[in-house]
Amino acid sequence: MADRRSSMGSSSDDPPNSRLFIIGPKTLNEEDFRKAFEDFGTIEEIWVVKDRTTGENKGVTYIKYSKTSEAAKALETMNGKIIGNGTRSIKVMIAASREQGSNETLTKKKKIQRLFVMVPKNMTDTELYDYFKQFGDIDYASIIKDKATRESKGFAYVKYVKFSHAAAAFEQCDRKYKPVFAEPRKANSSRNEERFSSSFDGFHKSSMSLPPAPDHYGGEGYTKLMVIASPNVNQDQLWKLFDVVPAQIRGRTYASHKGNREVIYNTPQWAAYAKDKLHGFEYPPGHRLIVRPEYDNLRPSFSSKDKPKPDILQIAETIAQASSLIQAAGLSPDVLQAKLGIIQSTKESEVYCSIKLPDPQPLAGIDEETVARCFIVCTPSALPNTVLKDVFCRFGNLIDVYMLNNRNCGYAKYASKQSAEDAIQTLHGAEVLGMRIKVLEAEERPDANRNGRESIRRVLSSKMDSFLL
């Protein structure tokens, strides 16, 4: 299967949507098509389909361009035109891939005006629109957000009015957006669930093998939290909220206890951290979460001293519901975002870090480029993204920080060399929530600009060199 594609060359669909499928009079020959279509770009191949046995022209022609935008211009200009000695107009479409064939109703369904792009987590719909409008008239630009937290998921759809504009954006936008032509909307839910549960298994496994967290963040002796939330908040939404320490939640779901919810963390430190972050947080807007330690795993002396009595809990819940009613129901997502931001940025910064950190700084602007990167190692295990962001933003101009999948190392991208140097200077060797972190200057990534075979060869030969030396 792959053998065919790799040797296909000019008749393949690479780059995407660069091959035209043309229906027209059977009298047209290859030169008629060449004359009519050569001005739009570099034609790699023209194939006028003929009957295999009789040699009769079937009225079907494929034209492969070197670039998507060339095919787009040709399609938009030539569709419906009369060329050569023809008496009827030609119909120009984007050819489906060979595997797909004509059975799909691709002529109508194919969405060639919509791009799927990766976007910085702090980018807004307006900023997305303002960037991508330079390539043409936009139908809509929409960042996909988590329904519960309203946080960006880091990807977006941009739909243009014209295919050629989508093609221009596909080819010319900053490569950090990693554009692809969007697949049409589908249900497609089985694959998603498979992916989700497998990635959850990964979480679960790694959390089982974690060493105990150290005692910087108030080791107060409980690992279970009791949560009172609005009945309208479902388990999924709660899970996402308490995912502030994603690798540290033990178990997948909350046990239900007298209508309240429970979440259990791996260590008392993480439990205390999550309680601190989320207690009192309004979610949904107007409904205050109540998060309390649950001591029922522990000795009676401990629990009798601190565990709230059931009737007290009832009162607390009543108060929470009442205050929810008092608050206006319709706080905007922006207000929610702002409150979430406050909670994330004003909590005791010194409590969870072994060194004095500078105050949090705003992230770099959307349009800024990465000019310096830090390589980060966390031992014994990775820190959650919320924590990384809070720590690495303090030197200003932070673009992004992340850990690699299932590893304890990652990168921080900065828009300023000075910021990256400051981060290294201050953070290297520090301890955050019990994790010792190393912060180094990142090595250049092996050339990202070259195409496949060549770069693989380079990497192999350089590895071979170092092996031989």
Next chain:
DNA sequence: CGACGGGACGC
């Protein structure tokens, strides 16, 4: 002593 992410839309 660990080195290059992520990816599908509540119609």
Next chain:
DNA sequence: CGACGGGACGC
């Protein structure tokens, strides 16, 4: 009317 041939031993 209207959906897939021909080329061909390289680094």
